[in-house]
Amino acid sequence: MDLGLKGKKAVVTGATKGIGRRIVETLADEGVDIAICSRTAEEVEETLAVLRAKGINAVGEAVNVRDGEAYKAWISRAGEQLGGIDILIPNVSGGAGMDSEKNWQRNFEVDVMGSVRAVETAVPFLKKSGEGSVVFIVSTNAIETFAAPMAYNALKASLITYSKQLGQFHGKRRIRFNALSPGTIFVEGGAWDMIKTSQPDFYNATIAAHPFGRMGSAEEVAKAVAFLASPAASWINGTHLIVDGGYTKGVHF
Amino acid sequence: MPIKRVKPGDFTRTPIEKAPDPQLGHAIIAKERYTSPDFMKLEWERMWKRSWLMGCREDDIPEPGDYVCTEIGREAILIVRQADMSIRAFYNVCQHRGNRLVPPGIGKLKSFKCAYHHWEYGLDGDFVRIPDKETFPQGTPCQGLPEVPCDTWGSFVWYNLNKDAEPLREFLGVIPEHLDPYHFDRMAMTRDWTIEWDCNWKASVDAFNESYHVQGIHPQLLYYLDDLDIQIDCYDRHSRYLVPFATTSPRVKETSDIPPLIRLIMKQAGMDPADFDGKTREVRLAVQKWKRENGASQGYDYSDLNDDQLTDDYHYLIFPNITLNVHADDLMLFRQRPHPTDPNKMYYDLQNFRLLKQGEEKPERPEHRFYRHGEKSLGQVLDQDAYNLPGVQLGMQSEGFPGLWLGDQELRIRHFHKVIDDYVYGVGEAP
Numbered sequence: 001m002d003l004g005l006k007g008k009k010a011v012v013t014g015a016t017k018g019i020g021r022r023i024v025e026t027l028a029d030e031g032v033d034i035a036i037c038s039r040t041a042e043e044v045e046e047t048l049a050v051l052r053a054k055g056i057n058a059v060g061e062a063v064n065v066r067d068g069e070a071y072k073a074w075i076s077r078a079g080e081q082l083g084g085i086d087i088l089i090p091n092v093s094g095g096a097g098m099d100s101e102k103n104w105q106r107n108f109e110v111d112v113m114g115s116v117r118a119v120e121t122a123v124p125f126l127k128k129s130g131e132g133s134v135v136f137i138v139s140t141n142a143i144e145t146f147a148a149p150m151a152y153n154a155l156k157a158s159l160i161t162y163s164k165q166l167g168q169f170h171g172k173r174r175i176r177f178n179a180l181s182p183g184t185i186f187v188e189g190g191a192w193d194m195i196k197t198s199q200p201d202f203y204n205a206t207i208a209a210h211p212f213g214r215m216g217s218a219e220e221v222a223k224a225v226a227f228l229a230s231p232a233a234s235w236i237n238g239t240h241l242i243v244d245g246g247y248t249k250g251v252h253f
Numbered sequence: 254m255p256i257k258r259v260k261p262g263d264f265t266r267t268p269i270e271k272a273p274d275p276q277l278g279h280a281i282i283a284k285e286r287y288t289s290p291d292f293m294k295l296e297w298e299r300m301w302k303r304s305w306l307m308g309c310r311e312d313d314i315p316e317p318g319d320y321v322c323t324e325i326g327r328e329a330i331l332i333v334r335q336a337d338m339s340i341r342a343f344y345n346v347c348q349h350r351g352n353r354l355v356p357p358g359i360g361k362l363k364s365f366k367c368a369y370h371h372w373e374y375g376l377d378g379d380f381v382r383i384p385d386k387e388t389f390p391q392g393t394p395c396q397g398l399p400e401v402p403c404d405t406w407g408s409f410v411w412y413n414l415n416k417d418a419e420p421l422r423e424f425l426g427v428i429p430e431h432l433d434p435y436h437f438d439r440m441a442m443t444r445d446w447t448i449e450w451d452c453n454w455k456a457s458v459d460a461f462n463e464s465y466h467v468q469g470i471h472p473q474l475l476y477y478l479d480d481l482d483i484q485i486d487c488y489d490r491h492s493r494y495l496v497p498f499a500t501t502s503p504r505v506k507e508t509s510d511i512p513p514l515i516r517l518i519m520k521q522a523g524m525d526p527a528d529f530d531g532k533t534r535e536v537r538l539a540v541q542k543w544k545r546e547n548g549a550s551q552g553y554d555y556s557d558l559n560d561d562q563l564t565d566d567y568h569y570l571i572f573p574n575i576t577l578n579v580h581a582d583d584l585m586l587f588r589q590r591p592h593p594t595d596p597n598k599m600y601y602d603l604q605n606f607r608l609l610k611q612g613e614e615k616p617e618r619p620e621h622r623f624y625r626h627g628e629k630s631l632g633q634v635l636d637q638d639a640y641n642l643p644g645v646q647l648g649m650q651s652e653g654f655p656g657l658w659l660g661d662q663e664l665r666i667r668h669f670h671k672v673i674d675d676y677v678y679g680v681g682e683a684p
Contacts (some may be wrong), residue, residue: 017509018509037674039530040532066530070529070566095509095510096510097510097516097526097527099516099520099525099526099527100525102525102527103525103527106527106528113491131330140461183445188506189506189507189508189509190508190509191508191630193506193508194505194508194510194512197472197475197476197505198472198473198475198476198512199473200472228442
């Protein structure tokens with residue numbers, strides 16, 4: 001099956017590490033031109049070099065997503081530099097934490113507004129695509145109780161609702177919107193890497209609770225994202241795909 | 254990315270220069286020193302009895318008549334605040350039939366009266382009253398309680414069982430210059446525990462004198478400190494290492510989320526991790542800057558400390574038995590004392606102190622608690638150390654183990670045993 005991704009242009013936020021990094025590499029392997037951002041210029045440059053080596057056009061900048069104006073300006077610039085946007089993947093996150101009320105502000109600014117601003121800035125580009133597609137990276141923490149009650153969980157959940165409604169609203173502009181929730185994904189330098197070292201008992205208990213006896217990889221998430229984002233998923237709009245190896249317990253009718 | 258440190262020319266009162274590493278070779282450290290009653294006797298006669306030892310805090314005995322009875326090996330020493338506010342130290346033993354005068358601990362008395370026949374001594378150790386004195390035709394012993402040298406430094410009271418001891422300051426060497434900037438007198442004790450551990454006292458000192466074990470028994474600290482980029486300095490008999498805190502070890506991948514233990518450091522400084530946009534390995538310098546800018550308004554005077562001292566662990570061994578985790582806002586002090594008779598046991602005194610805000614009233618001193626090994630949690634990190642040590646002591650007795658095989662990260666351990674050898678066998682005379 002050809003996903004139909006070759007020659008498409010994708011903007012992916014927060015793509016130098018972890019799941020985001022794997023998503024852009026997977027898309028690049030499919031021949032997609034890529035625009036990325038992250039907080040640090042060196043990490044952007046390192047990622048761009050890897051992407052360009054795959055023979056695609058890749059652009060990117062250091063951007064702080066919490067700076068709304070700078071962030072929106074970058075999305076526009078990315079669209080212009082790529083010569084259009086077919087795929088938008090709001091992936092960046094403020095991360096988990098229970099430090100203070102500021103965690104709510106942070107997740108609101110980064111996870112929620114980082115997605116909202118990206119969509120609003122990218123829609124003029126996406127509607128010109130004819131095969132526009134947006135995939136919000138959510139989290140299974142949004143659908144099931146996990147670890148602790150955190151702003152991260154509740155605000156990630158808001159993206160599922162937002163995504164569904166966008167899918168109805170922008171259908172006539174031929175833009176599909178879907179949400180995708182990774183489960184427990186092991187990434188070097190990620191939260192589970194730290195937990196594996198610092199709380200081995202908790203780590204092993206979590207592994208044991210997985211039907212496959214392991215955590216997922218960023219690559220397994222990236223492949224699902226690539227499919228949802230691609231023209232091959234042309235009739236999938238407004239859905240929420242859970243990519244967790246069957247770890248969560250809830251039944252979705 | 255190497256750790257950025259205070260460098261020559263930057264503000265510091267505590268000397269920061271790297272001391273030249275002593276050339277101590279690579280030989281095995283014989284294990285018998287941990288298990289042998291004969292070595293224990295030599296150590297007692299030649300080292301413990303000739304070293305300045307930490308007795309108590311000055312503020313443990315604020316008023317005349319306040320005393321601390323502290324034990325070291327088979328001895329018990331009375332440290333007594335005098336009428337003129339000076340401090341003197343005596344053997345805690347009645348000169349009549351040898352009974353101990355008071356049990357170990359803190360107390361307040363007008364005089365020390367032996368419970369056996371009521372021989373009574375003043376705060377200055379002189380006889381106050383001997384019942385039926387006329388029935389001793391030979392008279393009374395020429396002295397009252399035998400006195401031992403006693404002095405103060407760093408808010409602590411020190412004593413020496415050698416009446417001809419060198420002055421305390423001479424024994425302490427570089428220590429006052431290094432640690433006075435922390436102003437321990439501005440800190441208040443928050444915990445005072447003693448735990449009986451099933452290991453030799455030196456196994457405990459060793460456990461805190463190297464960072465190599467962090468990747469072994471404290472893996473969670475790899476997301477809290479840099480266990481590889483460490484400055485080790487050995488002096489005449491004391492030593493230190495400088496451990497960067499609020500950062501991650503090069504052994505692990507830097508995390509995008511700031512690790513929980515580092516968040517705790519930020520919060521303790523009054524920073525909000527949720528408001529921090531930098532990377533994990535940028536936190537250390539950000540905390541230093543924050544504390545420098547906000548310390549005074551929070552009531553903390555850091556003006557005598559360099560920037561590194563605002564985050565890092567300056568860890569000192571004051572020979573022979575005091576290990577100190579020194580931080581800007583707190584002090585964690587371990588005093589390792591030998592068991593009176595058994596080389597396979599020790600007493601681990603665990604004292605915590607916290608810096609008081611300017612003008613803050615000193616809280617009441619916590620009561621001393623005594624526990625046996627494993628009876629009470631000491632907190633995750635110290636539990637990990639404590640859990641491990643009885644196994645070390647058992648292994649020391651194995652025919653299959655010749656002695657300690659030390660690496661460069663364990664230079665302070667090698668230096669520590671070299672200094673013990675200098676006391677026990679004479680300088681350069683170790684067998």
